Amino acid sequence: MYQRQFQRIQPQTTAHLAQTMTLLSMNVDELNQEINRALAENPALVMKEERRCPGCGKLLSGNQICPVCSKPKSAQSDEAIVFLSPRSEFSYAKSAPDEDIYMDEVDNTDEVSLAEFILRQIAYDLENQDRIVAAYILNQVDEDGFLNENLAEIANYYHLPLSRIENVKRMIQHAEPVGVGSATPEEALMVQLEVINESNPVPPYYFDIIRMGFGVLSKKQFAQIAKALKISNTEAEKAVDFISKNLYPYPARAHWGNFRLPSEEKGQVYSHPDVIINHMNNDPTLPLVVEIITPTYGTLDINPLYKQAIKQSAEETKEDLKTDYEKANLLIKCIQQRNNTMQRLMEKIVHIQRAFIDQGEKFLEPITRAELSKELEVHESTISRAVSNKSVQLPSGQIIPMDLFFDKSLGIRSVLKEIIESENKDQPLSDTEIVDQLKSQGYPLARRTVAKYRSMEGILPAHLRKQERKGK
DNA sequence: CTATGGCACGGATT
DNA sequence: AATCCGTGCCATAG
Structure with missing residues (x-):
């Protein structure tokens, strides 16, 4: 059959x-x-x-x-x-396209409905002209919530001063979901952080971290961040943690569905x-x-x-x-x-x-x-x-x-983390010493590899770990 | 002189 | 065939 x-x-x-x-x-x-x-x-x-x-x-x-x-x-x-x-x-489209019953389902995944959702929030505060601009901008926003259009061109087209367009864009960005209408993930993060900052002030270097770029964030390079901003390693770690927990680089995706849980481990967000x-x-x-x-x-x-x-x-x-x-x-x-x-x-x-x-x-x-x-x-x-x-x-x-599930080195990396966490902080283990420790636990590795794993985990080299201790 | 990071090679994995 | 990963060698900083 x-x-x-x-x-x-x-x-x-x-x-x-x-x-x-x-x-x-x-x-x-x-x-x-x-x-x-x-x-x-x-x-x-x-x-x-x-x-x-x-x-x-x-x-x-x-x-x-x-x-x-x-x-x-x-x-x-x-x-x-x-x-x-x-x-x-x-949500799925019913076979007859003239039905719009599915629109009042809980979530609206379509760009159209996202645009409408935002437009409704801000329409009251806008004059007619600006409303048209807002509608236009929202229609140009891609599925992640980004706007790739040049504001100056829009200003030209509608014969309005640039500042006015910028103002509209700002309002869109500050509406829920916060950050939609930004040009880049970084910009979206900035806006979200600003909004949080208004109610719950955060240390100013949080902004600097975002300015350093999305790449640094997702790779969790605390060491680099700490060095560049002259803050301690733990401060950097705390900041990155805060950012990955409370901000989302793809504003439109986060809005999609209610159970967004950022993966704390990688600093990435999967909707x-x-x-x-x-x-x-x-x-x-x-x-x-x-x-x-x-x-x-x-x-x-x-x-x-x-x-x-x-x-x-x-x-x-x-x-x-x-x-x-x-x-x-x-x-x-x-x-x-x-x-x-x-x-x-x-x-x-x-x-x-x-x-x-x-x-x-x-x-x-x-x-x-x-x-x-x-x-x-x-x-x-x-x-x-x-x-x-x-x-x-x-x-x-x-x-x-x-x-x-197929990561060969993750298991070893977490053992490595444990070793370093439990080390004597005044005499940090050098990479060579870590090799011995790992070998005794049944993980034979080359010294060079330990160094690689260490940097993957964002752990500073031995001599810098000591400094870190003092700075605290 | 030692510890570490960069580059590149080769083998495994996809 | 392309990519990833561990590793060795070497330069450099401390």
Whole structure:
């Protein structure tokens, strides 16, 4: 039975492969867009009503039964339940474009609605002319919330003084979500910091750190920052921590969805995790619940009317209808395949990296994509695609890039951090000494490598660590 | 003279 | 085929 269905799309097998590959390498946000696009332009494709678990109210995909509620309470704590979790916060366009019911869903992801959202906040305080300018600017803002347009040109076009345009831009930037309309991530951060500063004053060097640029921030180079601004290392660390926790460089993304949790570790912000890992009922003795987020709120299906239409229509239109039908069929198959791969992959990863998930970085098992691909009997590149560009939320609330599960050195780096933290601060360990320490703990490394890891973690060299101590 | 960072090479990984 | 990563050598700062 499955055989036959598969046969039908055999002639397009290369297309099938190509599409599976591209879908696999997409994260939830991108997949959401892709599905919306397909829904909009292919009449054969429809979104069926959502189905919820009668027990817990979770959205279910396809014919699946709720994996959480169907699990007996006596489940082993080392088990993990991996399942697909459709999310209602992903809005999709209904097949009939004239409907705007979905607009009053909680979140508005469209640029249009973001623009409207902001415009409503500031419209009262603007004169008519300025309102037009504001509308224009908001329409030029890209999906991250940035404005790449030259203000002087806008001023020219509307025959208004530049200062007036700047004023409008300022108002947009200060409206929620704060920072939209900036030209760069740095500018957005500046605006956000200014706003915070008005109610809760922050030390002035916070601004200087942002001026140093986004790159320094995301790499967490405390040492450099401290040196350049003549502040202590801990002050620098505190500042960067504050910034990554309270500010968000892509203002429009942060507004999108309500559960933004900045990844503290990397100083980067991921808006929607692709996978969420939790303990059942937040109880660490219960099994893990692994949700693979899918943007299909409801189920994708072939429009039943469409099949009839094909039979009844005249010969010449039949062909067109048929290609639509096959395209839709293909997409559904590919998405299923993607889901299946993700599910199998996460099952393996969670099993292997269980210690890491429960107990932290130190226990990250060094594993390569190649090894995993053998176990799962898929091609290496499949794993690569499935893993890249995706993010995972851990039970701790941290959001990490999925690549991290394959980071060979992270485990060692965290041991290194421990060693340095517990060292005698008056006589800091030199790199050579750290090599010995690590070797005795079962991590043979070259001296040069220790130095690399140290700088990756933003830890100063031995002689400077001593100074740091004095300065305090 | 020692500790460290820069550059570049080679092997592994993607 | 391209990229990443560990490592060795060498220059330089302390």
